[in-house]
Amino acid sequence: MDGRPTSNEPSTSDPGSNSIEGYTVTEQDAAAAVEDEPPLSTDDRTWAEIRAYRRVLTYVLHVGAEPGFEIDESSIRSMHFMHTGATGKMCA
Numbered sequence: 001m002d003g004r005p006t007s008n009e010p011s012t013s014d015p016g017s018n019s020i021e022g023y024t025v026t027e028q029d030a031a032a033a034v035e036d037e038p039p040l041s042t043d044d045r046t047w048a049e050i051r052a053y054r055r056v057l058t059y060v061l062h063v064g065a066e067p068g069f070e071i072d073e074s075s076i077r078s079m080h081f082m083h084t085g086a087t088g089k090m091c092a
Helices: 027-034 044-064 073-084
Strands: none
Touching: 027 044, 044 073
8 A cells, every 4th residue: 555545544634634625624523524523513505515516526426436437427427416415505
């Protein structure tokens, strides 16, 4: 193993892993997101965004390893739905 996470090994040691697209959480809340536990100090909107990003990135890690998988319009729409939900708005 070269130190990089594999598709079954989430990153918890990367210093930047607790911030994405302007949303930042504490290291403890980042660990809670990985363990699918409730946050200790993050507000509801930020937590919903972090969980939505986690859903999409988990999807990418799993399907990206499948033979023949390609990023196409359908996969982009699927990822968008996972992030925003059926309403097109941020998803909890």
